[in-house]
Amino acid sequence: MKIAISVWNNSLSNVFDFSTNVLIVDIEDAKEVARSKVNLEDTLAQQKAKKLKDLGVETLICGAISREVVFALDSVGIEVLAYVTGEVEEVLQAHLNNSLDAAKFVMPGCWHGARNGFGGCMRKRRLRSCAKEAINKKGG
Amino acid sequence: MSNKKDYNQQEIILDSISEGVFTVDENWRITSFNRAAHEITGIAPSEAIGKYCRDILHADVCQSDCTLQQTMNTGKAVTNRVVHIIDANGNKRAIAISTALLRDKAGDIVGGVETFRDMSTIENLRKEIMQKYSCEDIISQSPKMRNIFEVLPNIAKSNITVLIEGPSGSGKELFARAIHNLSSRKDKPFIAINCGALPDALLESELFGYKAGAFTDAKKDKLGRFDLAQGGTIFLDEIGDVSPVMQVKLLRVLQEKTYEPVGAVASVSADVRVIAATNKKLEILVEQGKFREDLYYRINVMRIELPPLKDRKEDIHLLINHFIDKFNRIHNKHITGVTDQAAAALLAYDYPGNVRELENILEHCFVLCSGDLIQVKDLPVHLRRSSGANQSCAASSGVTIKQMEIELIKAAIDRNNGNKTAAAKELGIDKSTLFRKIKSLGI
Incomplete structure (x- = not known):
């Protein structure tokens, strides 16, 4: 499968909406087999989503993201693992090891539904984290 | 003791102003984050402090053209630069930022301060005019x-x-x-x-x-x-x-x-x-x-x-949130949403006048609504009637309680963008109960 990581230099880009560079990684049996850097150029949500789809991307790992862009990616069937922060190589390894839910990779400020792409125990943890944030926000 | 007192006073002063303020150390980690910054970004100070500012502000300039970095490099303050951020509701919003250096008593640079104010009202008005x-x-x-x-x-x-x-x-x-x-x-x-x-x-x-x-x-x-x-x-x-x-x-x-x-x-x-x-x-x-x-x-x-809007009812919740946000700004109110009953009535309606009609209905509600949530009583008469008709129908036939349950669950899930845990919490039921109901009601 192919994943895309929204990058800026050696780190994850802080906001996918405002970034154009992605690292496309081909993964087989939980191992990286190929990688390439792509400039998405387009700034419109639908065009970005379409380009990723055309590149064969199934999952996007990124930082903050707007609802509009999530809807666009969702409409072309791309899974979104959002509100992730850290160095690109570390994030990629964490994804391959299924440990992207570690606290060090969690970017604050997620909105409800932004992390729905996380699956299994990771998803549960993310949802718990989101629910906790919501309670804190209501309380504050 | 005196330092602690000064610090508390400084915190009170920062929290009392309407502009968002945060400070960073030389490594771009946030050292203070005031109340208004919390309100604008939606991120609590406890979450923000110690994190890189780019991971908190979520702005378009953070990586390509960081204003604070410009100030740190040149020593010159920047005032009222308009940038865009993604807030904690997943919306893009405009803010105007100003930056300055922080120095210690010896005059050495120890970090920077960024102040910002919400420009979304002004930007939206400008967009409407232009x-x-x-x-x-x-x-x-x-x-x-x-x-x-x-x-x-x-x-x-x-x-x-x-x-x-x-x-x-x-x-x-x-x-x-x-x-x-x-x-x-x-x-x-x-x-x-x-x-x-x-x-x-x-x-x-x-x-x-x-x-x-x-x-x-x-x-x-x-x-x-x-x-x-x-x-x-x-x-x-x-x-x-x-x-x-x-x-x-x-x-x-x-x-x-x-x-x-x-x-x-x-x-x-x-x-x-x-x-x-x-x-x-x-x-x-x-x-x-x-x-x-x-x-x-x-x-x-x-x-x-x-x-027509009746063929894209999945958009009704998004549009309701959008218009609530718009009318909150125009009418200077703080309405947070609609009750489940009002949402069910709004979802059940066919909107012959489409999005324009939904907008007018919500403006009507804003005039009448005195609380935090728009209720059925705030809706126009024809919607209240149809919602009342549904309720009486439910009472007489005994089957539409199930339909209402389906509507309410669907609406709660939609409102929470598919997040069933949050939907269950909103409905006041356990998550497992919600999953059981989804299965038994065939949602």
Whole structure:
């Protein structure tokens, strides 16, 4: 499968909406087999989503993201693992090891539904984290 | 002791101001984050402190053109630079930022301070006044609309004539403006005219202008809409209501790219892109002989068909949130949402007036609503009636309690963007109960 990581230099880009560079990684049996850097150029949500789809991307790992862009990616069937922060190589390894839910990779400020792409125990943890944030926000 | 007192006072002062303020150390890690910063970003100080500022502010300039970094590098303060952020509701919003250096008693740089204020109200008002709408301003997650968004940029770039079909209030002009603003003509005028609102003689002089002396009271030349739209786009709304005579004249503009102002002897060339719209099915009008076939094929180069709101009910919650946000700003209120009963009534309604009608309904609710949530009693009478009818129907037949349950669960899940845990919490039931109900009710 192919994943895309929204990058800026050696780190994850802080906001996918405002970034154009992605690292496309081909993964087989939980191992990286190929990688390439792509400039998405387009700034419109639908065009970005379409380009990723055309590149064969199934999952996007990124930082903050707007609802509009999530809807666009969702409409072309791309899974979104959002509100992730850290160095690109570390994030990629964490994804391959299924440990992207570690606290060090969690970017604050997620909105409800932004992390729905996380699956299994990771998803549960993310949802718990989101629910906790919501309670804190209501309380504050 | 004195230092602690100073620190507390400093915190109280920072929290009392309406501008967001945060400070960073030399490594770009946040060292303080005030109340207004929490309100604007939606991120609590406890979450923000110690994190990199780029991971908290989520701004467009953080990586490419960081204002705070500019200040740190040059020593010069920056004031009121407008940037965009993604807030904790997943919305893009404009803020104006100012930055300055922080120095210790010896004058050495120990970090920076960034202050910011919410500019979204001003930006939204400016957008409404300037009518500079783009795809981002059309709120929809419906697959039908998403398909349109996907092709819209290509349509915009192509410069071809576009026909937009859709019922009243479905956003035809919004789409026309989005096409114009995405096209190479975006810096030239966008001129809209409702062809159905004017009688023939008036429509002709409005569209093509007239020369002095063309008719009584035509004392000097008047520019027509095609003149005003030179280099830009003309939006011909309600094209299906144009008379056969005017249809011939419009056909000539589209074919020859020239027209003659009323009373003129020479033709004027028109470098104008035409976007036409109608709430009627032009194809049927052609079959009935009410619309010229040749004109139909001239304007139907690219057709966009906008669905009525009742066919994209998945957008109702998004639109409700959007209009609540808009009216909160206009009416200076702090309404947070709608009750489940009001949401069920809003979802059950068919909206013959489409998005415009939903907007008007919510504005009506804003006038009447005195609490935090819009309730059924705040809805217009016809919606209250239909919601009341559903309730009495539920009571009499005994089966629509199930239907209401389905509606309420669907609405809660929609409101929480598919997050069932949050939906269960909102409904006041356990998550496992919600999953059991989803299964048993076949949702």
